[in-house]
C-alpha cells in the first residue's frame with residue numbers, strides 16, 4: 213500500500229517536547245491500522261540558525277515540498293538569548309512556510325471536550341471553527357520605517373487583501389458551515405478598515421448567495437471578543453483575516469480549556485503543496501525544557517493531519533483516545549497533577565493499547 217511521507221519540524225522551546233509525544237501516538241494508531249509512514253525530521257529553528265545561519269533555505273523548502281504533510285511544533289527563540297533577533301525565526305521560517313506553501317486556510321477548531329472544565333461560568337458546550345486567512349493581511353510584511361530613531365519616525369504595516377485570497381477563504385468557510393450547523397460569522401472591523409472590510413463583506417455576500425443553506429452575520433472584532441467570552445456557543449464558523457484570526461484563536465483556546473489543547477492546520481486548498489499541522493501555541497520559553505508542556509494540542513494537530521490525509525479511521529481512534537483521557541483527568545484531577553509531557557503521551561499510548 214501507500215507509505216505516507218511526513219516531514220517533522222519540531223522547532224524551538226516546547227516544540228520538540230510536544231512533537232515527540234505526537235509522533236509516538238501517531239505511530240501507534242498508524243501501526244494499528246497497518247498504515248506505513250516515514251518521518252523525516254528537519255532540525256530548523258533558533259538553534260539551527262545560530263549554528264548555520266539558515267532560517268529556511270530554498271533547498272530545504274524544496275525538500276519540504278516533496279512530503280505529503282508537515283507536522284510542525286513551534287518556533288520562537290528564548291527572549292533571554294540575545295543572539296537571535298526577535299521574530300526572525302517566526303517570519304523567516306514559520307511564515308515563510310505558510311506563504312511559500314500557499315497555506316491559505318488556517319483552520320483552528322475551538323471546542324470543549326466532554327467532562328472537561330472551561331474558565332467560563334456554567335462550563336458551556338462550545339464547538340466552533342475559526343477559518344483564518346493564512347497568506348495575506350498585515351502578515352505580508354509590506355511596511356517600512358523612515359527617519360528611524362528620530363522624533364519624526366514613521367512606521368507602517370500594510371494589510372494586503374486580494375479578491376482571490378479573500379474569495380478562497382470565504383468559500384472554504386461557507387463549505388464548512390454547510391457541513392456543520394449552517395451558521396457563519398464574518399469578523400472584521402469595517403467601521404474603521406473600510407477598504408479591506410468592504411472587500412470582505414462583498415465577498416461574503418456573493419458567497420452567501422450561492423449558499424442559501426447557510427445563514428450569516430457580521431461582527432466587529434472587538435465585539436467578537438465579548439461574545440466569545442459571554443456566549444461562545446453562538447458561534448459555528450468564524451471567517452476572518454490573518455491578524456484578527458491569530459488573536460481570536462488564542463482567546464478561543466483560552467475559553468475552551470486552554471492553549472495546551474488548541475490544534476490547527478495550515479491548509480493548501482488547491483493541493484499544490486503540503487499542508488502543515490501545528491499547535492496554536494508557541495515555543496513557550498517560560499516553561500521550555502521542563503517537560504511540563506501539555507502535548508494535547510500537538511496530538512490533536514496530528515489528528516487533523518490524519519483527517520487531511522484521508523486516514524479517517526486512525527484519526528477517529530486517536531481523537532477518541534484524547535477525549536477519553538481528558539475526561540478521565542477531569543474526573544480525577546489528582547491523577548493528572550504533575551504529569552510530565554512524556555507521561556501524558558504515555559497515558560495516551562497505554563489507552564491506545
Ligand code: NAD
Nearest residue numbers: 286287288289302471472492493494495496498499505506
Ligand atoms: P506561547 O503560546 O508560546 O505561550 C503563551 C503562554 O501559554 C505561556 O505562558 C506558555 O507557557 C503557555 N503555553 C503555551 N503552550 C503550552 C502548552 N502546550 N502547555 C502548557 N502551557 C502552554 O506564546 P508567547 O509566549 O506569546 O510566544 C512565545 C514564542 O513563541 C514567541 O517567540 C512567539 O513568536 C512564538 N510563537 C510561535 C508560534 C508557532 O510556532 N506557531 C505560535 C505562537 C507564538
Ligand code: IPM
Nearest residue numbers: 288302303306307458492494
Ligand atoms: C500563530 C503564531 C504566529 C502567527 C506567529 C508566531 C508568527 O502566533 O501561529 O498563531 O501570528 O500566526
Ligand code: MN
Nearest residue numbers: 458459462492
Ligand atoms: Mn498566534
